[in-house]
Amino acid sequence: MLKFMLLSAPACAAGIAVFNVMLWQPSPLAPRPATDNEAAAPITAEPALFGPEAFAGGSRYPSPVKVNLGNTQISAGEREARISVSISGPTANTVVAYVRCTWGDGAGPIRDQTKSVIFRPGDPLARSVACAIRPAKSGTSVRFVQSNVPDGAERGIAEASAIVVARAPQEGATRTGFRQPFRFQPFGELVYAADGAALQVNDVGGPQTWSTSLFHGRVQPSNGETGFYGEWALGGFQRRQGELVMTTRRLEKPVSRGFDGKPYPFLSVALSAHKMPEAQFRYGSVEWVVRMPNRRHSWPALWLLPEQGWPPEIDVYEGFGYNSDWNFSSHLSTNLHGGKSGQRTFTRLMMRMEMGDFGLRNTLDTEFHSFQARVEPGWITIFVDGIETVRYANPFQGTKWYPLMTVAVKAPPNSAYDDGSGAMEIRSVRIWRQE
16 A cells, blocks of 8 residues: 655546446456356346445545354265355455365364365355365264454354254255456447557656656655655666666665655665656556566555545556465455545555466466556556456546555665565556446
């Protein structure tokens, strides 16, 4: 999350009167082929469930739903245990629950494991999760727990059992209506495309030119950051084999040129399009092809920020390297920040997802991957390697966005800051504008 210290006029949220009609209309995006008897088309929810009052011009968001687990029965001798997973109501954003199948009372799985259960906006409210088990006797049970707070939701009933009985009742019809993730299709006309060798950069920014500075300056003390977003001359940017490499490091001598006058012992890096009209859009798409750093205490991120004021903010990707349990190769994070008059009033954070939840390779720090965002009047959809990971109902109608790439540093001042790579490598950036 990029919390700004200097703020301009609040962002516009025009067109909200149309929002109630457009919010739940099916997207022109093409879903992947359905599997396991799941329907490819999303279920259409009632638009009245999320009207303009639920968003209040971008300062409010519908309350997160709760994820509940429910007990079931299975017959003695079965080799699969299955329980019900449900959400408490229609959701305005993707929900990813994490359900662990483990030993219960005398029965358990062949392998203790945690599975992701995904509910997308418009999906039915209940589905199931199963695991392979050892044949069990009547009177025993297999235990399921929500191993983490779900992404995009709250944890409700966190534990349930598949109870083994002599003969379990037949289940009803297979629940259907859950769509597969959309594949990325750009929204709008291509207005900017450059590979890493062709990205124009200077310390100020302007037409066709990225700035090495954030729009409000070169430090972010409100986030607890300890890095100075350096000018080109500080050596944080290098051209290499058709890529632009943004490199963070410990400085030989701390820099004290932030608006707070404090010494900053580390070099952070940013490429911002806040003065680059070609990169700005109200509705459209952006795609970055990058390889992420993996240095402990680094904080790489891909953002969409408002041309005027903060919040709102769309975090397309963040890597929380200052958290000891963050895995740079596999973990994903997205977020929305809303509010008004410089005050944040809501977020909707997704930070426990993993590449494998979407059938993707755990190679974010060793291979190049594409990160894409598609902003429509009704929806904000995030993709990795062309596969939908998260979809949010769009509360920020009419906001004009610009893209930002950063690698921040949030290391203790005495840290050597040398554990792993501190560089984000940019292979290409493409931007499409619909409006």
